[in-house]
Amino acid sequence: MANPKNRNQPVVVLASGVFDLLHLGHVKFLEEAKRAGGKNAKLIVIIARDQTVESIKGRKPIMPENQRRILVESLKIVNHAILGFDNLAIGEVVAEIKPDIIALGYDQETMTQNVEAYLKTHNSPIQLVRISKFEADALDSSSKIKQKIVEKFHR
Numbered sequence: 001m002a003n004p005k006n007r008n009q010p011v012v013v014l015a016s017g018v019f020d021l022l023h024l025g026h027v028k029f030l031e032e033a034k035r036a037g038g039k040n041a042k043l044i045v046i047i048a049r050d051q052t053v054e055s056i057k058g059r060k061p062i063m064p065e066n067q068r069r070i071l072v073e074s075l076k077i078v079n080h081a082i083l084g085f086d087n088l089a090i091g092e093v094v095a096e097i098k099p100d101i102i103a104l105g106y107d108q109e110t111m112t113q114n115v116e117a118y119l120k121t122h123n124s125p126i127q128l129v130r131i132s133k134f135e136a137d138a139l140d141s142s143s144k145i146k147q148k149i150v151e152k153f154h155r
Helices: 024-036 050-057 065-073 090-097 109-121 142-153
Strands: 012-017 042-047 080-083 101-105 127-131
Touching: 012 024, 012 090, 024 042, 024 101, 024 127, 042 065, 065 080, 090 109, 101 109, 109 127
Parallel strands: 012 042, 012 101, 042 080, 101 127
Antiparallel strands: none
16 A cells, blocks of 8 residues: 555545446456555546547447446445546646556556556656456456347347
8 A cells, every 4th residue: 555645644546447338347446446545545536538438449438428437436435536638648647636556457458558657757656556357257347248238139
């Protein structure tokens, strides 16, 4: 756990993702991210914008960005959810949110490389935590949920 500058202030943990078709894997990821900050951690989640998702994945998410943000923020584990920054500049995100810990998922390789490079270049005290994949489940990803819907209702 990162040491906050002032012991009276909670450790700020930053997590991010698309969170399209919210599922158990998302919830487990966010629980582990918050746990990385300790008992009184504050979890802030950045929700990827629709245009960012389209540029990275080649398709728009099923649910619009503001609905995804509201759903994530409604989870009791999340203290605050915001829409992502348009230019994806990690420096701007760090300056705005001032996290003590950045939690990234097992499947966020490019983001991990970008954050590691930023932290090293700026000699930052921010801790990077990787959250591993949870036990496989039939519906532990948005892609699996979409496939199940197609299989079940395609005639």
